[in-house]
Amino acid sequence: xxxxxxxxxxxxxxxxxxxxxxxxxxxxxxxxxxxxxxxxxxxxxxxxxxxxxxxxxxxxxxxxxxxxxxxxxxxxxxxxxxxxxxxxxxxxxxxxxxxxxxxxxxxxxxxxxxxxxxxxxxxxxxxxxxxxxxxxxxxxxxxxxxxxxxxxxxxxxxxxxxxxxxxxxxxxxxxxxxxxxxxxxxxxxxxxxxxxxxxxxxxxxxxxxxxxxxxxxxxxxxxxxxxxxxxxxxxxxxxxxxxxxxxxxxxxxxxxxxxxxxxxxxxxxxxxxxxxxxxxxxxxxxxxxxxxxxxxxxxxxxxxxxxxxxxxxxxxxxxxxxxxxxxxxxxxxxxxxxxxxxxxxxxxxxxxxxxxxxxxxxxxxxxxxxxxxx
Amino acid sequence: xxxxxxxxxxxxxxxxxxxxxxxxxxxxxxxxxxxxxxxxxxxxxxxxxxxxxxxxxxxxxxxxxxxxxxxxxxxxxxxxxxxxxxxxxxxxxxxxxxxxxxxxxxxxxxxxxxxxxxxxxxxxxxxxxxxxxxxxxxxxxxxxxxxxxxxxxxxxxxxxxxxxxxxxxxxxxxxxxxxxxxxxxxxxxxxxxxxxxxxxxxxxxxxxxxx
Amino acid sequence: xxxxxxxxxxxxxxxxxxxxxxxxxxxxxxxxxxxxxxxxxxxxxxxxxxxxxxxxxxxxxxxxxxxxxxxxxxxxxxxxxxxxxxxxxxxxxxxxxxxxxxxxxxxxxxxxxxxxxxxxxxxxxxxxxxxxxxxxxxxxxxxxxxxxxxxxxxxxxxxxxxxxxx
Numbered sequence: 001x002x003x004x005x006x007x008x009x010x011x012x013x014x015x016x017x018x019x020x021x022x023x024x025x026x027x028x029x030x031x032x033x034x035x036x037x038x039x040x041x042x043x044x045x046x047x048x049x050x051x052x053x054x055x056x057x058x059x060x061x062x063x064x065x066x067x068x069x070x071x072x073x074x075x076x077x078x079x080x081x082x083x084x085x086x087x088x089x090x091x092x093x094x095x096x097x098x099x100x101x102x103x104x105x106x107x108x109x110x111x112x113x114x115x116x117x118x119x120x121x122x123x124x125x126x127x128x129x130x131x132x133x134x135x136x137x138x139x140x141x142x143x144x145x146x147x148x149x150x151x152x153x154x155x156x157x158x159x160x161x162x163x164x165x166x167x168x169x170x171x172x173x174x175x176x177x178x179x180x181x182x183x184x185x186x187x188x189x190x191x192x193x194x195x196x197x198x199x200x201x202x203x204x205x206x207x208x209x210x211x212x213x214x215x216x217x218x219x220x221x222x223x224x225x226x227x228x229x230x231x232x233x234x235x236x237x238x239x240x241x242x243x244x245x246x247x248x249x250x251x252x253x254x255x256x257x258x259x260x261x262x263x264x265x266x267x268x269x270x271x272x273x274x275x276x277x278x279x280x281x282x283x284x285x286x287x288x289x290x291x292x293x294x295x296x297x298x299x300x301x302x303x304x305x306x307x308x309x310x311x312x313x314x315x316x317x318x319x320x321x322x323x324x325x326x327x328x329x330x331x332x333x334x335x336x337x338x339x340x341x342x343x344x345x346x347x348x349x350x351x352x353x354x355x356x357x358x359x360x361x362x363x364x365x366x367x368x369x370x371x372x373x374x
Numbered sequence: 375x376x377x378x379x380x381x382x383x384x385x386x387x388x389x390x391x392x393x394x395x396x397x398x399x400x401x402x403x404x405x406x407x408x409x410x411x412x413x414x415x416x417x418x419x420x421x422x423x424x425x426x427x428x429x430x431x432x433x434x435x436x437x438x439x440x441x442x443x444x445x446x447x448x449x450x451x452x453x454x455x456x457x458x459x460x461x462x463x464x465x466x467x468x469x470x471x472x473x474x475x476x477x478x479x480x481x482x483x484x485x486x487x488x489x490x491x492x493x494x495x496x497x498x499x500x501x502x503x504x505x506x507x508x509x510x511x512x513x514x515x516x517x518x519x520x521x522x523x524x525x526x527x528x529x530x531x532x533x534x535x536x537x538x539x540x541x542x543x544x545x546x547x548x549x550x551x552x553x554x555x556x557x558x559x560x561x562x563x564x565x566x567x568x569x570x571x572x573x574x575x576x577x578x579x580x581x582x583x584x585x
Numbered sequence: 586x587x588x589x590x591x592x593x594x595x596x597x598x599x600x601x602x603x604x605x606x607x608x609x610x611x612x613x614x615x616x617x618x619x620x621x622x623x624x625x626x627x628x629x630x631x632x633x634x635x636x637x638x639x640x641x642x643x644x645x646x647x648x649x650x651x652x653x654x655x656x657x658x659x660x661x662x663x664x665x666x667x668x669x670x671x672x673x674x675x676x677x678x679x680x681x682x683x684x685x686x687x688x689x690x691x692x693x694x695x696x697x698x699x700x701x702x703x704x705x706x707x708x709x710x711x712x713x714x715x716x717x718x719x720x721x722x723x724x725x726x727x728x729x730x731x732x733x734x735x736x737x738x739x740x741x742x743x744x745x746x747x748x749x750x751x
Contacts, residue, residue: 019609021417024449027457034455041455057412057616067448070455073568113412113614118687122408126620127628128653129711131406131740133689138698141681142711146700149679149724199682199719243659247700247709248651251679389626389666394639401632401738405621409689412614415605424610534610535602 004095005224005231006216006371008036009339013174013212013327016112022056026068026108026213033104033215037227041070044217045100047077048091050084050107051331054119065108076100083107083282084214084335085357085367089239091218101223108213109331116209116330124361125245136284136361137198137206143251143362144287145200152252153290155200159188161286162204162325164315169322174336176327177208207284207328214329214336230374232342236264236271239357239367246362254288257356257366258295264368266354269298271370277350279318280337282357284328289318291363292356320344334358338369345373419449422461428534430526434500436460440567442501442560453564466524467545468497471556475513491516494556495542501560509541518556519549627656630668632738640730642671642706652706653740672703674729674749675710682719691741697722701746713745721748 010032017025034040041047047069053061062079069075080087084107091103111119117135124130147153166186169178179186185194185204194202217227224231240256240263243249265271279298283289293299321340324333334357341353350373357367391400416424419435423446426433434445435458442451443462451458473493480486491513494503508516509525522542532538549555554562601613624632627643631654634641642652644667646660652671657664680699686692692713699722700709714728728746736742 018415018605019418019421021420021449024417024419024457027450027455030455031457054410054616057410057414057614064448067450067452068455070451070453072453113414114410115687118689119410121689122410126406126622127404127624127632128740130408132691132711132713133687134698134711135687138681138683142679142698142700145679145681145724201681245651245655245659245708247653247711248659387664387666389630389668391630392634392641392668392670394670395630395633395637395641398633398637401624401629401636403621403623404632404739405619407617407619410616411688412616413611414614415609415611421609533602 002096002098002220003224003233004092004218004220005233005374006338006342007219007224007228007231008033008217009215009342010036011174011212011214011336011339013176013210013329013332013336015176015208015210017110017211018112022051022061022065022108022110022213023067025110025211026065026106026215029108029213029215030068030104030106033217037102037217037219039102039104039217041075041104042073044102044104045076046091046094046103047075048079048087048103048105049077050080050082050087050105050335051109052081054122055109055111055114055116055330057114069104069106083331083333083357083359083367084216085282085338085355085369086239086334086359088216088218088335088338089237089367092234092237095218095220101221102217102219102227104215104217105335106213106215107332107335109329110211111209111330112211120361129246137201139246139362140206140285140287141198141201143246144205144285147252147287147291148200150252152294153287155192156188157290158205158286159191159202161283161289162191162202163188165286165319165322165325166204168315168320169326172321172326174212174327175322176210177204178322178326201285204325205286207324208326210327210329212327212329212332212336214332214339216335216339216342225374228346230346232345233372233374234369235352235372236266236370237368238263239365241360241365242363244360244364249362249364251362252291254291254295254363254366257292257358257363257368260366260368261296261354264370266296266368266370269296271352271354274352276317276354276370277352278316278320278341278344279354280321280323280341280356281319282324282334282337284324284333284358286325288358288363289323292366293318296354320349334367338371341369341371345371348373417449419447419458423447424534426463427536427538428532430466430529430532430538432464432466432497434462434464434497436462442563443499444502445497445500446504462499464497464499466497466526466539468495468500468503468522468542469550469555470494470508470516470518470520470522470542471496471503472518473508473516475516489513493522493542495522496556501563503556506539507541508543510543515544517549519552519554521545521547521549625656627654627665627668630654632740632742635740635742636736636738638732638736639670640672640703641668642703642708643668649707650705651708652703653710669705671705672730674727675701675703675706675746677714677722677724677726677728678702678709679724680714680722682722683713692745696745699728699746701728712740712743715745715747
């Protein structure tokens, strides 16, 4: 295996990017990472992006966003109709094969023109489920209730996750929801006093859908050391998928997350026996973070309380950025978790982190990436 | 191909229909239409373009890299991934870069008589073309390099829409030379730039209006 | 949706174009696709059953019954061929409340979303339960389908589920 590192990151995220097209708001993001590594589009061995036509309401919408890259002379390029974390995985494989030494990865989502809750119904079973148009919040509510009823977690646990997100997001310039916007809801107790808008989910149990984009540069070995002062090495990465049929799955579990974590080198909440300094989860519903903690063995082995408060590790152990409850960029939030973790390590706020991405309904597909500073 | 390709074993097991539905017409397909609503707000470049277009003006943007002019503007020079912010007002005159005589109608355009001509219109001073109809021109007379001008709708029908220009009609001016028409002039300028022999682009310098 | 190469996606929206509160151009855009899907044998049999007022599941590789059925085992990908009648009544395994149906949803009254385990099945089916208020919903409650009088072989041939009387 080659050593491959994240060497540059850039992100943008706001409630509604309604003065810019995807191209217009991605030009500064992509230009920023190109500037950080002093490379032009043609200098990258590979370029891979992630986006969804259903958000843009336009077929093959990704070809427009290539305008933001600079594709002349022609570049080596690919695209996935997936979160950008999977675009990064494709690029990582290409670097592992030794074909190239550098890759530019970006992804973006502009959901403000439509209604993501409803658009996501189109990813479900087209014969039995999509014709009923269940919105995403309702499906999450059905899964959360099973977890509550079975005693796997409590409403207080969920509220604690939401409250911690608000507290941690306070200083995150990309966060749309934080203690600044909800100063009276930074405790589980206060959140529990709020109404259940999609019972048993409260508004703060559900991520707020926003517009945004992210770009990342990865490089192999000496090239990584040449391009930045402190490469953030990808020590383990894997993604796994469960069956799509939500009626045939145990919705209180995410076996694919557990399997991906094991393949990425995680065991008993540790990476190769070493403790993590922090985690960035992509959990668009509070209860999903509790399921992920359970699947990664973090509740048991690190002495975390099931309320997700971080236990002895403090608030900053889980989602120090506030996570996606503070701002959810469909198609971008997964790659943003990797970028957030990488930036934090670069800034010396930790040496070892786990970044997670999810895709599909109700934690169907999961990617786990373990990052370490130089 | 041989017709004797064996059926894959995975598909070979027969489905036994329960008695209750064995002798009725089977459902073979199902209609599951989707419909999604979007509140579409154009970006900065398209806002400027459409607003000007509603005043019968045509805006392009100039590349900060080599001065190439793109219309309609999209806020970026797609060759280099560089933001474009300088607007250029372009005349409603140009030439045909390429064209196609079409024998099938456009849904919703009953006003179009068949056959009609669609063409890539290269405005004077622009480096790329955009699509339009050619009217007041016999199909046999249409040719690459032919000079055309916009025929706008009546002023009371002008809005911020691409439908403002009904079609483009011949001006009768001398043609643009074939090897300078359409994208070929731009391609030549770009090639010169790549060789290091070119100077800052002179968009459509073959056109009278840009000289 | 038709975008003309002169750059105006908004133009295709015609009369629905207008301006935002701060004076920028905007337009409604409706993306529609009239999918007509081939069903295959198992899904076709299930939908045929709905039209005839009966619900079928399928026996999976481990012997359990999956309803609604698919042609292949979601875990092993083994082809599934044995249809088994289930329900029509079943048990609510989870629910949430929809006070205001969203535009595309096939109901015009408040309803509960529910995961329903039909009698004889081991998996859950998503559908609506019609009750007056969320106070009437609970996990474990018995529900049965309310069939539409005119049925065509569609998941909405079941208008909704409702509590089993008594």
